[in-house]
Every structure is written in C-alpha cells, then in structure tokens.
Amino acid sequence: MKHDIQVTINGTSHQLAVPANRTLLELLRDDLRLTGTNKGCEAGDCGACTVLLDGDPVPSCLVLAVQADGCDVLTIEGLASGNRLHPIQQAFVDTGAVQCGYCTPGMILVSLALLRKNPHPDEAEIRGALSGNLCRCTGYQKIVQAVQAAAKEMP
Template sequence: MATRIPMSFTINGDRYEMELPPQRTLLELLRDELGLTGTKESCGAGICGACTVLVDGQPVSSCIKMAFQVKGREITTIEGLAPGGQLDPLQEAFVRHGAIQCGYCTPGMIIIAKGLLLQNPYPSEEEIYEAVGSNICRCTGYVKIVEAVRAVARGER
C-alpha cells in the first residue's frame, strides 16, 4: 500500500485524525473519505469555485488544495453553516431572493459570500461583485445572487 501520512483537521467543528495518501485533495477528503458531498466538483482546476470551502475563514478551492496542505486547520463546508438546523442568513437570503436554480454552484457561492462577510461585514458593491465574480453560475445570471448577498450585507434578516 502506498504511503499514508497522519493528519488532523477540524471540520465543521468536529476534530478528525486520519492517515491519508499524500495525493488526496481536500475535496476528496471531504466527499470521499467523510461523505460531506455538499461541496461539489465542477472544473477540477480551481477556476469555477463550485468546490469552495473556508479554511480558517478564508475561501479556498478544495479541488486544487491537497489535504496535507491544510492539516491542523479549521475547515468549514456548506454542511457546517447551519449547526442544529439554524440556517445562516445567507442561506435564507438565497432562497428569498430566488438566487438558486440547479443548486450545483450554490454551496460554493454561499461559502464564498460567507468568507467575504466574515472578513468584511460591510462590503462595498464592488467587493460583493468581486466575491461572487470569482465563482461561476450557469443558471441564474448572478443578478439574484448579488441581490441576496447585498441584502445580508445590508443587514436584512
């Protein structure tokens, strides 16, 4: 059997200790090892943002991040946004504003917006566009996604 490296992570508040082959990506760790399939793969090249998760609060493309690169860090996925079923204001705003269609880019979109608001609770219009603009959505034309993020940034609950 190939080499396995011991690693530990905190994922959505839970601590994991495991041994993983060095080629395991963060996305594979989440989806294949832990069954956290809310994080999606689309372009596989770190361009589209469907696989975005937070690493210590910073948005990261998990498809091009190796698991060992984030050992010891705190990772938040879409499954971790609503602890105990209490939805994050962003999740509610996405529904209210009609910002979801097929839903495949949605976890990445919500996470990148979460990353933005964590670092910058009062983002400018430009900063919202910049955050949303780093992920790709094919269904919505972005209009309602931007609306939803703006609404939360402006304090709508």
C-alpha cells in the same frame, strides 16, 4: 504511503490517514461523505468546491489533504444550526438565488468570508468577491441581491 493528519472540519476534530495524492475535496466528499462541497472543473476555475480554510475561501480541488494538516475547514454543512438556515442561506432561498444549486455552496461560503471581513460591501465588492465562482443559471443578479439582503440580516 499514508500521512497522518489532524483537521478540524465544521468544528469537529478529525484524525485521518490520507494518501499523498488525496485532495481536500476528495477527503470531504469521498471519505467523510460531506457532499455539499461540489466537484466542478478540478482546475481552480469554477469555485464549486470552495471551502473556508482557516477562514479564507479556497478551491478544495487544488489543496492536498496533507496540506490541510492542522487547519480549520468550514464546509456548507457547517452553516445551518439544526433546521435553521444560516442568514446567508436563508437570503439565497428568499431571493431566488438558487436555481440548479451546483454553485450555491461555494457562493455562500465566499459570501460568508466576505461579510466577515466587510459587513457592508457595495455591489462592486460583492461582484469582485464572487468573481471566482461561476454560475450558469442565474446571471448573478439574484446572487448579488441575496448577499446584499444577508448583509442587512447578519449581526
């Protein structure tokens, strides 16, 4: 049996019919082809599938699509304006915080949620906010620097 849901994704409202066992991650990647949200551990451990659900970062692998009915979802595709990167994206590029890139969408969305709540976080607050997102390339230092740089750039 399919469920009818309404989800706003990156500002666009979608009416969708989804099976009960469809995760939000699968809905984004497989049905809507929004493949910027990466599939990692599928157990809520790695943060690669992070999206903002009503403004809060969540592991989309552990959200059923039916649970997102009526919600507002922001994925990495919703950040840039045309060819102009979001200040956090630009800061990640400029700082060298992107290596393989697998964790990057999740890292950037968590950073966005952090900076919206706390525009001037200290290093411990940044590391705390990012503690649910694993990166096996960078050693995190450049990522923390990128968030610090973005905090200065953002209005």
